[in-house]
Amino acid sequence: MTLALVDCDSFYASCERIFRPDLKNKPIVVLSNNDGCVIARSKEAKVLGVGMGAPWFKVKENYIKNGGYVFSSNFPLYGDMSSRVMNILKIVSPGVEIYSIDEAFLNLDTLDKNFNLYKFGCYVKGVIKQWTGVPVRVGIAPTKTLTKIAIYQVKKMEIATKVLQLNTQEEITKALSLTPVHEVWGVGRRLNQHLQNMGIMTALDLAKTDPYYMRQKFSIVLERTIRELCGERCCDIENDRTSKQQIIVSRSFGQRVDDLETLQPFISNFVVRASEKLRHEKQKCSQVSVFVRTSPFNDKKPQHQGFNSFQFYCPTNDTRDILNGAKIALKPIFKSNYSYAKAGILLSSFSNEDMQQAVLFQDPDMPKNNSYLMKYIDAMNDYQTQIYFASQNTSHYSPVRQNMVSPRYTTSWNELPLVN
DNA sequence: TCTGGGGTCCTAGGACCC
DNA sequence: TCTGGGGTCCTAGGACCC
Numbered sequence: 001m002t003l004a005l006v007d008c009d010s011f012y013a014s015c016e017r018i019f020r021p022d023l024k025n026k027p028i029v030v031l032s033n034n035d036g037c038v039i040a041r042s043k044e045a046k047v048l049g050v051g052m053g054a055p056w057f058k059v060k061e062n063y064i065k066n067g068g069y070v071f072s073s074n075f076p077l078y079g080d081m082s083s084r085v086m087n088i089l090k091i092v093s094p095g096v097e098i099y100s101i102d103e104a105f106l107n108l109d110t111l112d113k114n115f116n117l118y119k120f121g122c123y124v125k126g127v128i129k130q131w132t133g134v135p136v137r138v139g140i141a142p143t144k145t146l147t148k149i150a151i152y153q154v155k156k157m158e159i160a161t162k163v164l165q166l167n168t169q170e171e172i173t174k175a176l177s178l179t180p181v182h183e184v185w186g187v188g189r190r191l192n193q194h195l196q197n198m199g200i201m202t203a204l205d206l207a208k209t210d211p212y213y214m215r216q217k218f219s220i221v222l223e224r225t226i227r228e229l230c231g232e233r234c235c236d237i238e239n240d241r242t243s244k245q246q247i248i249v250s251r252s253f254g255q256r257v258d259d260l261e262t263l264q265p266f267i268s269n270f271v272v273r274a275s276e277k278l279r280h281e282k283q284k285c286s287q288v289s290v291f292v293r294t295s296p297f298n299d300k301k302p303q304h305q306g307f308n309s310f311q312f313y314c315p316t317n318d319t320r321d322i323l324n325g326a327k328i329a330l331k332p333i334f335k336s337n338y339s340y341a342k343a344g345i346l347l348s349s350f351s352n353e354d355m356q357q358a359v360l361f362q363d364p365d366m367p368k369n370n371s372y373l374m375k376y377i378d379a380m381n382d383y384q385t386q387i388y389f390a391s392q393n394t395s396h397y398s399p400v401r402q403n404m405v406s407p408r409y410t411t412s413w414n415e416l417p418l419v420n
Numbered sequence: 421t422c423t424g425g426g427g428t429c430c431t432a433g434g435a436c437c438c
Numbered sequence: 439t440c441t442g443g444g445g446t447c448c449t450a451g452g453a454c455c456c
């Protein structure tokens with residue numbers, strides 16, 4: 001009974017480096033939207049003391065002075081590199097669960113008992129590096145939570161092969177004793193504080209607690225974590241990805257927005273994007289919510305945040321319906337005299353697009369949603385946006401500030417890497 | 421001056437039912 | 439003075455993840 005976790009090493013920074021081989025062994029950081037804060041760091045950048053999530057304007061000077069390189073985020077590139085990695089995993093592994101853009105669990109239960117899993121891990125690492133250039137780590141263990149522990153140990157102990165198998169109880173116990181409790185998957189800031197107060201400092205301390213007691217005191221989630229640390233599988237591999245429960249599109253603004261006439265078209269852009277995702281998921285939604293907020297970091301200006309939802313009479317994935325709902329929801333929460341720093345929309349209450357909810361006062365043969373129209377618009381916009389809705393801002397997706405974006409090396413004909 | 425975006429799961433509590 | 443018991447469903451909010 002064995003699982004593996006394949007984890008890309010400093011993923012975004014590695015993607016940038018693949019197309020800039022001159023940056024080998026150089027510090028690289030990747031920034032969030034608007035070049036706000038640091039969301040990825042190469043090993044060398046960590047050495048320079050750049051923290052995860054650090055506001056860029058605070059670390060910039062020192063980092064650049066020390067010879068660091070910096071990129072604005074380039075998600076088309078990272079998304080494409082990710083799917084290349086995942087496609088390789090689907091070839092080499094009997095079962096794959098894509099967990100995030102840079103992580104996947106492999107189900108190795110079906111492999112023969114005498115199969116050399118450690119060698120397999122090394123092979124996976126090698127083939128991904130050779131075919132994509134992405135460096136990965138592999139953790140092998142009986143449960144998901146333990147594969148996470150294995151990955152943490154690869155990082156912390158700087159294991160040269162980047163592959164660690166936790167097989168015997170001795171190996172597991174040793175790894176647990178060397179892992180601080182806040183590094184355990186599922187233990188966040190709040191829980192860590194409580195556990196520390198109880199004298200639970202390491203993953204091994206946590207594994208030794210009574211799961212029933214901890215369930216009463218905290219939650220069933222923690223009970224599962226404890227059992228997983230003890231080798232009892234509580235989280236299964238999900239082979240076929242379950243459909244989404246909600247879709248969010250939101251942005252922080254590079255420039256503050258303080259009037260509805262400016263904000264509304266950006267909200268429309270978010271709605272259009274979210275509706276495309278919804279149709280891509282083959283779902284309809286019954287609710288759209290809109291939120292706005294001022295900057296929580298600016299204590300000199302008045303603060304405001306608003307959230308409001310609109311319910312649809314029957315489920316829809318027609319952009320025009322959702323634009324209308326979002327517009328109605330935004331009105332009461334928008335207040336003038338505030339400088340808004342972030343806004344977004346959220347679609348929820350999904351149902352399958354094939355199911356048609358009959359409506360009493362509507363002719364069932366005349367659906368309001370014109371799904372053909374949306375299909376054609378999606379098809380036309382697939383390659384490059386050609387059709388906009390009247391309420392959109394067609395010149396800017398959102399007020400954004402990005403100064404250091406790398407080319408879309410793999411997803412745009414005009415930006416392919418050149419070989420001299 | 422400048423602080424990301426997109427998700428999941430669980431729980432408590434209210435509304436409602438018989 | 440004294441005011442049941444047991445259940446379901448839904449939602450908002452918290453905690454956590456990458």
